[in-house]
Amino acid sequence: MDKMKKNKTFMYLFIASEAFFFLGLIISYVYYSHPGGKLSSSAQYLDVLKTSIFTVLLLSSSVTIAFAGSQLKHGNKKAMRWWLFATLLLGAIFLIGQGTEYARLMSVDLTISKNVFGSAFFTLTGFHGLHVIMGLITISIITGLLFSEKFQSVDRVMLESVSIYWHFVDAVWIVVFSVVYLGAIL
């Protein structure tokens, strides 16, 4: 088994275990957002439109990191650097969007301790946000390595493994967005 296949296997297994973690949180959210079988009235405070825009931005970061990978294949480091920057930027914008959403919800007194809906909402989206932060940290490490003299060759294995993780973070968000935000208006 070559290094690429080995690390990819590792990454797939790792995100599989992460998926079980999110599964626990998502099932809990579905349960807690429907106290008494009806959707909690707190769900009306969610800003579905604004969050959909940030969702599109986060999902496009999956595309930009894929472009970075194909530039690496062609040996075009400069372009690769730009695509990684774009990925970092899109991820950061998503986090800012999440931050503003949190601030607005807290201003209408919807907090983690307000009710079960608040507890489940902030725990689920908060842990997704933490995973975005982890992804941004690893991607910035790779970007940093591209600038260093020693690591002129960021190898494909490294980028490929991080990409798998990043796609996973986006995929989880698709589920979270559908369950939390689309679930609030449907």
Place this chain on the structure above:
Amino acid sequence: MNLRIPVPEATEPLPSIRTTNGFLQWISSVDHKQIGIMYLWSGLMFLVVGIIEALLMRIQLGTPQNTFLSPEAYNQIFTMHGTTMIFLVLTPVLVGFSTYFLPLMIGANDMAYPRLNAFSFWMFLFGGLLLYFSFFAGGAPNVGWFSYAPLSEKVYSFSPGINYWALSILLMGIGTIGAALNFIVTTLSLRAPGLSLTKLPLFVWMVFVNAFLILAAFPVLNAGVVMLLADRLLQANFFTTSTGGSAVMWQHLFWTFGHPEVYILILPAFGVISEVIPVYSRKPIFGYEFVAASSVAITLLSFGVWAHHMFAVGLGTTFNSFFAATSMLIAIPTGIKVFNWLATMWGGSIRLTTSMLFAIAFLIDFTIGGLSGVGFAIVPVDWRLTDSYFVVAHIHYVFIGGSLTALMAGVYYWFPKITGRKLSEKIGKLHFWLFFIGFNCTFFVFHFLGLLGMPRRVFTYPDLPYWGSLNLFSTISAFVFAFSFLVLIYNIVYSLRKEKSAGDNPWDGWTLEWLTTSPPQLQNFQTVPFVRSRRPVWDLNHPENPDWKREEED
């Protein structure tokens, strides 16, 4: 072709903190053998602590209306005892054996990710130390090893003990997941040439399958634990019933992890037994495919049985019937294995070494624990016996009679490989009989106490007929049982000082770990042979009658 590989003599002395760089070399080590040994030592250290806690409880329960321990101290001690034995003894010792032997048994020189391996170990150790730090930080957790809500909530348990419990479970969970990832990738990527997955030693196979179970079960516990922490530290409302939360949700999350966890602790033990019994019966395992496939069945089924811990919650007849059926179903693949082991022994030339004695004791005691487990799958029986001492008897029969007894078989079997010295058989036999008699006398009476109606987790009890005498008998036996561990520790210390080397393959074993030196060098193997059968070392030692030739003829 000459398959015989010259085995180099050991040049390095025994691994010890006195060698070259001493302590520093150990804490900075990424070598799977050193990390494995550290797992085993830490497990033994926590085992001693857990035994002391158990003895304190047994002293308190020795006579009715005893006042040796206060109720509060008793609650803390039984919580710490359960958590310690499950998360700080059985888990690390099983992971330690896997870390040490998985690479050796597949002909690899280390794990796929040595640094992740070290990370997993230190996460476990510091998680454990964090749990014990709670004693100095305002009181240990006191709500039992499964921390049922809403008792575990801040309103009812104000001391920070449960925060420490939750944080340490989280850390140890992360460490265990790291170890599981490592086991899978190592097994997939570093096998010796020719060693296909269908030729894996059964211990490796069990650890491999078990790792998938860990990957699916521990994250669910972590999700529950972060919700509990959110409740306790951020005033969230997940499990607080007074503000709309659901205490039953905690039970679901906990047992979705908790029941696979019992299989996580028994599958590697099955692996040890599947190595030990064939070697001491001088016969290849009977029905390799069935042993391997039934563990996959256990893995899948174990995710559909959790609610048999919750029959008394009142979830409805349909719900209860479903989980009763799945719980009975899962006994089948386990039963298959017991028959495989018995059939392996049948007609073999059995060598009754200490290790084999423990393996046979495993078959007896684990079957008793398994049978009481099937009993609990019957809902009315469970209603009658849940939260009684019958449950305490059951859990100790599967964890001690099952996992720990198998681990003891593993200790005696693999000690010569790890240290180059055999454990004394004479002291070992004494250890075995004290262990076997002490264990059964301590815990078998719990069945009767449970049937008489004694509830678990009570710090004392009234002087009802038979209660006092049965409890006193159990307490005295517990001291015999505890003494057997002193004999084990004495045996380890005594045998480590022995001059006489055990040789590279003292038991005439068949798997690849016996091919290298005892103890193995930093680099396990200079060369590994091409593996043609499930018993590569047998093939090398018997070029006139190798397994692969017979298999070709079949």
